[in-house]
Amino acid sequence: DALANVVYFARSFDPSVQRHRVALFRKNVNRDQIRRAIDVFATVEGSGVHAIHGIGLDHFGHMSFVTRVRSFLDPDNWVALDRGLTRLRSTPQHTPLHDITWYPIANLVPVSVDNERCYVAWNDSCCALARHEAFAGRGLRPVEIERAIFHLVRKRQLDLAAGILAAINR
Numbered sequence: 001d002a003l004a005n006v007v008y009f010a011r012s013f014d015p016s017v018q019r020h021r022v023a024l025f026r027k028n029v030n031r032d033q034i035r036r037a038i039d040v041f042a043t044v045e046g047s048g049v050h051a052i053h054g055i056g057l058d059h060f061g062h063m064s065f066v067t068r069v070r071s072f073l074d075p076d077n078w079v080a081l082d083r084g085l086t087r088l089r090s091t092p093q094h095t096p097l098h099d100i101t102w103y104p105i106a107n108l109v110p111v112s113v114d115n116e117r118c119y120v121a122w123n124d125s126c127c128a129l130a131r132h133e134a135f136a137g138r139g140l141r142p143v144e145i146e147r148a149i150f151h152l153v154r155k156r157q158l159d160l161a162a163g164i165l166a167a168i169n170r
Contacts, residue, residue, distance in 0.1 A: 001026070003037060025102040028058050041073055047120050048073070053111040067119060071143055079126045079146035081119045083109050087153050097120030120144035128168050
């Protein structure tokens with residue numbers, strides 16, 4: 001139940017969609033997958049993208065889900081990479097997400113070595129912003145920076161979001 005809620009509950013603002021996704025996850029997961037997940041979660045290192053992906057749970061082929069789990073496991077050091085952030089690719093400022101590969105038809109960012117590289121760069125940017133002198137003393141975690149950038153993207157303030165990321169990556 002906890003894993004289902006971490007991965008699926010936050011994916012929609014509609015409670016009926018949330019409940020449906022959690023119920024579907026619970027129906028399709030088996031004990032071996034949960035045991036494997038527990039083992040991986042206890043030992044995951046670095047970005048963990050391929051280790052978490054390798055568990056083989058439903059939707060763990062997508063960066064959004066895999067990175068959400070990684071972020072949940074260590075919110076002080078890892079962020080999520082939601083597919084909505086791919087909108088930053090359209091900005092003139094170069095961001096860590098400019099080289100990410102995504103499939104618009106399926107509306108997902110697949111797990112790949114190149115996308116893991118973009119994810120690590122994105123994560124590093126969020127970590128650097130959380131430690132930046134402009135935020136000194138505020139105790140911000142990288143996940144809070146990630147949510148702030150994502151909020152700007154959702155509000156279609158792409159140039160502002162990209163400008164913040166570009167400035168930290170100079």
